Each structure stands twice: as C-alpha cells, then as structure tokens.
Amino acid sequence: MTFTQTAPQLANPYLTDRVLQSAMRRMLPHALFEHFHEQANELGQAVADELYPRQLRERLLEPVHTPFDAWGQRVDEIELTPMWQTMPALTARYGLVWHGYDGAKGVHARLFQFGLVYLCTAGNEFWSCPLAMTDGAARALIESGNERLLRRALPHLTSRDAATLWTSGQWMTETSGGSDVGGTETRAVPGENGQWRAFGRKWFTSAATSEVALLLARPEGNPPGTAGLALYYCEPRDAAGRLRHIVVDRLKDKLGSRKLPTAELQLEGAPVELVGEPRHGVRMIAPVLNQTRLWNAFAALSYFRRGLQLLRDYARRRQVFGKPLALQPLHHQTLAGLQAEFEAGLHLALHVAELMGKNELGALDERHRLLLRLLIPIAKLLTARQAVAGISEVIEGFGGAGYIEDTGLPALLRDVQVFSIWEGTTDVLSLDALKVLRADSVWSAVHASMVSLLGQAGGEGEGDSAALRQTLERAHAACDSAAGEAQARGIALSIGRCFALALLLRHAAWSLRAEGDRRPLLAARRFAAHGIDRMQAEDPTAARLLATDELE
Ligand code: MFK
Secondary structure: OOOOOOOOOOOOOOOOOHHHHHHHHHHOOHHHHHHHHHHHHHHHHHHHHHHHHHHHHOOOOOOEEEEEOOOOOEEEEEEOOHHHHOHHHHHHHHOOOHHHHOHHHHHHHHHHHHHHHHHHHOOOOOOHHHHHHHHHHHHHHHHHOOHHHHHHHHHHHOOOOOOOOOOEEEEOOEOOEOOOHHHOOOEEEEOOOOEEEEEEEEEEEOOOOOOEEEEEEEEOOOOOOHHHOEEEEEOOEOOOOOEOOEEEEEEOOOOOOOOOOOEEEEEEEEEEEEOOOOOOHHHHHHHHHHHHHHHHHHHHHHHHHHHHHHHHHHHHHOEEOOEEHHHOHHHHHHHHHHHHHHHHHHHHHHHHHHHHHHHHOOOOOHHHHHHHHHHHHHHHHHHHHHHHHHHHHHHHHOHHHHHOHHHOOHHHHHHHHHHHOOOOOHHHHHHHHHHHHOOHHHHHHHHHHHHHHHHHHHHHHHHHHHHHHHHHHHHHHHHHOHHHOOOHHHHHHHHHHHHHHHHHHHHHHHHHHHHOOOHHHHHHHHHHHHOOOOOOOOOHHHHHHHHHOOOO
C-alpha cells in the first residue's frame, strides 16, 4: 500500500486562536468577555463542523443568473448556492450586524461584533460582503438622520430574525472606474411623491440579491464631479420579487469570491429615494466606505488566519525527512514570520474597532476621531497586503497540495486577492490617508497616540521606541514634501506598521503580566525585525523612467 497523506483538519477557529482570545480578555469588561467567549466558541464550532465541510463540498457551485424564462419573459432570477441560502439564519442567530448596534454593550459593541465577523468570514464564502454593506447602510442612514428611511429599513438591516432580515447592496462603481467616483454617469430624475427615477449602468454591484441598496447618482442639472452626486436609497424588487426597472446584464466572471453574485446592472428608471440633500453624495456614503473597509480588514485577517490554521495543522500530520514538518526548524521560521504579521495586523484592526465603537457613542475627542478616520484606510490596506502575501506563503507551505484545486486551498489565494482591490485599492486608500494626514492636527494625534501606547508598553517597548519615532518623523516629512503623493503608499504602510507594532507591544506587556505568556512579545520582536519603515527609496523621476520604461 503506498503512502497516503492525511488532509489538514480545521478545528474550532476560536478555541485555537490565542491572539483573539487574549486580546478580547484584555479589551472587554469581564462579564462581556464571558459572553463573547460563549458566543465565539459556538460560532467557531459551527465554522469547523458545518461551514468548512460544506465549503469543501460546494466548492464548484456558483450562483446562476437566468435572464429570461422559457417564453422569453425577462425574469433576471439569480439562484444562490445552497450554502448562501442558509446565511440569513447564521446572521440572525449570531447577530453579526445586530451586535454592532446593541446599546447594552456600550462602547464595546463594535469590538464584540467584529470579533465574531472575523471568526466566521473565511467560512461564509463572502456572505460577509453583503453584511458589510448592510452594516454600512445602517450607519449611513443613522448619520443621515432620515427618519422615514430609518423607521422603514433599520429594523430589517439589524434584525435578529432571518425572516425579516434585509441586506443592502452598495452601487457605486461604473464603467468609468471604481476609484474616481466623481465620473459617475447615473442620472436621477425627480418624479412624484418624493420618488426619483435612476437611469444608468452600475458595473460592480456586489450581492445583487440584496433587498435594498444605496447608490450614487447625479440629480438632473447638478454639476459634474463628486459634489454634484447625491446618495439614494433603492428597494430593487416589488412585493412579488420582480426587479423594478432594473435589468441584470450578467454576473461577473471573477478571479475569486465566486459564490458572491456580483452583477452588472442597468437602471432603467429604477425608483429611488433621496437619503439627504440632493448633493454631497460621496460625503454621505462615506460611512458605508468606512464601515466596509473595517469589515474588509477583519475579512482579510480571517482568511490569513484560516490559512495559518490549516498549515499549522498540516505541519503536524506531514512527515518530511524523517520527522513531522512541525518539528523542522526552517518551517518554524516561515510560520513564525507569518504568525507575527497576522498577530500585529489583528491588534491594529481590533484597535480600530474599539475606536469606532467609542466614536459611535460620542466617547472620542476630536484628536481620536481624526485618528480613527486615518486608521480605517490604513488598517484596510495593511491587512489586505499582509493577507495576500501571507496566503501566498501558506499555499507554498503545502507544497504541491496547495496548488491542487480539490484540496480547497487554491481558492484561498484567489479569494484573498480581492481584499486589496475592492473598497479602494492600496494606492487609492494611501491617497485617502494622505488627504487626512495633510490636516495638521492629525499628526499631533498620531504622535500623541504613539507616546501613549509606548507608555503603556513600558519596558517592553523601550527597544523599539526610537525606531518608531524616527519612522513617523520620516513619514511626516515625506507627507509634507512635494513628493508626498508619490510616497503615499510608503507613508500609509509605515504608519500602519508603526501602530501595529506599538499595539502589539502594549498587548505583550499586558500578556506577560496577566497571562504569563511571552508569545505576543516574541511576535512583536519578529514583526519589528521585518521592518516598519516602508518609505520608497526611489526618487519620483527615477520611478517615472522605470515605470514607463521610456528614455528621458
Ligand atoms: C467581506 C468584506 C467586506 C467588504 C465589502 C466589499 C464591497 C465591495 C463593493 C465595492 O468594492 S464598491 C466600490 C468601492 N469604491 C471605493 O471604495 C471608492 C474608492 N475611491 C475612494 O475612496 C476615493 O477616495 C473617493 C471616491 C472617496 C474620493 O472621491 P473624491 O471625488 O476625490 O472626493 P473627496 O473630495 O475626497 O471626498 C468628498 C467628500 O467626502 C469630502 O467631504 P467634504 O465634501 O466635506 O469636503 C471628504 O472628506 C468625504 N470623504 C471621502 N472619503 C471619506 C470621507 N469622509 C469620511 N470618510 C471617508 N472615508
């Protein structure tokens, strides 16, 4: 009988996640931590026992769009995969959106919610995408103060009953591009009773099956550019489930996230309603962007952790050169590096969730509000880059098996790539961060926050404090220089790595004291050794010549 390798197994991702457990123990009040522990344990068990085996079983299934019925009638039906059909029940049961709005959890509501989101996202086949937009829509409606829409939609968007739960889409991207939203061509024409009609083509509408959507359109007569756009609310289907003056051209043929029905839509007079004033649509949809970007960070980390968890399990089962891979010193180096990146990234995302929870209850001063505004795009872009690089390494860690489709592993690599693209690419988010940084008071918030974090890290942070200070000073100088735009990615990544390291050091000091665990400190040392300064050495002219490959 020839040798047969046993497959990696996925244990409860919560019970095996030292980093999440330890962070939550420090960050949540004791009673709330107990509650989180119980919920996370149950959800983690569902991921291991039900969702993961189902992901493997349904690997090849995809949503199907049927444009016409047998008689030529336009129907635009979208049949979801069986797993997707069970997701409203999972959402309601674990309150994946609801927890974020649960007043009883006070400023910890977001931390609690995102802890659960992180645990289940790698197991829910991008169902987290419509949930992120649902959360964002709820937030945007709250911030708009539109009482009618709040009464109508908020109870559904935050429902704990699968029968009444609604999800929301976000229709922004058009053929002119996803980054430069000012070029939006969709028009809105006023009709009767406060209703408007929208005409245009939406090119990337994730989760075309959602019950509501927020979209940008230009009210007729408004000027071009971002300021002339307005934010609209749409209920795409009538009571019988038929689309209302909307045609689904096709579902996107994507590299990954293939269970997610991302569609191209034609709006042919779709009934829509103004959310606020008939202008400043980007400003009004910004809460959706901020919310979904934080979801994106936790989603990227969820995938990164899924890869690490499977690889760690595999290393115990896999014998090479006479002993398990888990006992090979070179493999230790590879896994340790991945673990350090993951660990720092998770502390950054959790910190942002904590700030968000405080902000929503008015518990942040102006300095910390600015810091939150800055750290959302930075956490999104840093964790996405970490996850893309990390999962590539994970796939390699499996050797040839990682390259074989029916192990389920290659899908991780395809799926994770989207996190650095949607909701703003690394470069677009770096430019967003640069805009924020160029407001003077943000830098004072950055520096003050770093001093505070290092103070809390105590002796554990002493060795790194000079490097952290110098890196932030270099980023500050680059930001203020004429070459700031060309340096934006390096600036954003460096600030992200500085915060991730300082947060990890602070946690390490606590963990040594409270848990007698020195692993967070080892992770911090390792992360610091990977470097925190990501500023580009290349001057802009040299970069232009190399980028275009043209003669001077
Ligand atoms: C599973 C994980 C979950 C993930 C869900 C994924 C869903 C996938 C669906 C998509 O991918 S949808 C497409 C996503 N598209 C983007 O994210 C757009 C990327 N582009 C940007 O973010 C640009 O920076 C942006 C369009 C916002 C810039 O446009 P402009 O024309 O340069 O506008 P500007 O002047 O920067 O901002 C206009 C206003 O909005 C300003 O306010 P004022 O009017 O008061 O001056 C800005 O301050 C405000 N603003 C912009 N971004 C903001 C913001 N305010 C708060 N937070 C922000 N992030």
